[in-house]
Amino acid sequence: MKIHLDYLHLNGFIADTIDNFATQGHIIQNHRNEIKIFEYQTNKFVVKSFKKITIANRIIYKFLRKSKARRSYENALRLLDLKIGTPFPVAYVEESSGLFLKNSYFISCFMEHETADRYLTERPDAPFLEAMGAFLYNLHKKEVFHFDLHTSNILTTKDHKGNFDFSLVDINRLKFKKPTQQRRVKNLNRLFLPFEQYSILISKYAEMAEFDVFSFAHKQLYQRKKYQVFKRLKILYKDLYKKYVAPVISRNTHKEAID
Template sequence: MIIHLHFQYQQLNKELQSIIEDFETSGEAVTIGQRNVIKQFEVKGEAINVKSFKKPNVFNSFVYKYIRKSKAKRSFEYANKLIACNILTPFPIAYIENTNIFGLTTSYYISKHVTYDFDFRDLIHQPQFPNRKEILQQFTAFTFKLHENNINFLDHSPGNTLIVKKSENKYDFYLIDLNRMRFETMDFNKRMHNFRRLWLSKTMVKVMSETYSKLYNTSYEETYSLMLKHSRGFRKKINSKKLRRSGRKMKFKSE
């Protein structure tokens, strides 16, 4: 087990090693997914989240040890890059990798627990969500800040932004699930393309494109048109996949 600690948390080495050794049988489940598991623990009075990544197949196991950084390492490094740009994310404490001669076996990313009020999905499913327009405007400014810092967050989807209400009209946004990012110059098309996974309604696109056009100094019409185009294109792609899957299921049932 190799533990890579943030310099502010060097004193937690033994505690984190113990948590990982007992991970399967201890901790409070936050997310139990098909690929990854997130559990919450308390260490020296502080709540932390430990994300256990799915064990890679033989090929990826080799890749993540010898060729490419593991998801845990990328999450840790990207979190530090975000913080350096004054972009909020749960504070990175450590990442842990277990390997053998063939490659990576298991890996973990550890961060401070953030108590949040809601996430972006609530804004999609609840059109009458309190202060919805103001939140969308501030979220758009948050995304603009990402783009201005040349950050292309490839998993910019509804479940990956936690929202904390700071006051009546002020909200903080925390990015999570960080292992897929590109650090590159963001032209206008890339910026609008980055909104596609958010499952925006036309009303949401109107609010967000109006805000973004002012920040980026481009026309509302151009911003709205391109944001809507990418959003609809993504929806169509996902819906087509669902239809193909359901078609296969119906075919199998009929045979």
């Protein structure tokens, strides 16, 4: 367990939270990973449990690579040093069993927010898209690339002057690299937005980066189409695997166990 110096007094609360994670807390997401909100005194904390760790990754995360929880914690500290918004990291916890990493958890402070995808569903206005384009430009300028860049992983708040502030979550897959134009284009392709919204965002991005807007937009849209085709093929492969390959492997494994 690693706890931030400002939150060492929560050692007991954090230990109890992890011990009772399965039965307590308010669920806000339970898909690939499970995310819950826990309250302590007058404060709220977000606890993310990373699930579905393969046997190979249990060994890799134990000895060769940092766990997703640890990467989330360390990446959050780095983002805050760069003046990039993200929920403040409180702690990460790793549970091991022998040679394997069994479970890992990332704990952060709760932020009042609205996700960018929800905002765009209700109010798809140009000022917001331009502000998000400027935020993403600033992100890349500071050599930060989010490899799970979706509007659901961008949080937004609005100050009393009507200005938008943005923060990043789900940050275990950050990379810190020089912002070449190719990297910028590929990273922005991960945003799935309607064409009209996407055009406003990348036009603002290109303006901030002092790129030729039409040239950059052409490259962006071409690469976006390629990425969408790749994603569809990946989904098709997974569906075919589940339907045809997985049942065969299961039957053969069962047969070998009987023999």
